[in-house]
Amino acid sequence: MDLTGYLTSDEAAERLGINRQSLYNLANKSPDFPKPKKVGRTSLWPAQGVDEWRVQHPKRQTTKREE
Template sequence: MVTVNMDGLLTTEQAAKRLGIKVESVYTFARRLDGFPEPIRIGRTLLWPEGELDAWRAAHPARHRGST
């Protein structure tokens, strides 16, 4: 039996909330953006390394849309 340490791993929903984006955007970023953290797959579940997401966000600050 394999034991997986889940500390520091986020579900897709938690990752989206942490990054301030939609869940769909997490999947899109993973497919299309070079350098976006790779998820860890456990069965059908994707888990995202918290530290790597934080580092990615620090290097790519959120863009705020201005009011016109």
């Protein structure tokens, strides 16, 4: 099986700047997030799909409230 172009959960989470649990939460709650390919018990994420999703959903900037 050719797995070129797929990312492990840790790699996908790192590309998105989140932790692995947040990656799984995102996959379960966001219908447009790419679905993983299961190889045994391992989830592999399409690198192109993760990158495209990241471009379409830029990280929101947070600001501190000034008192």
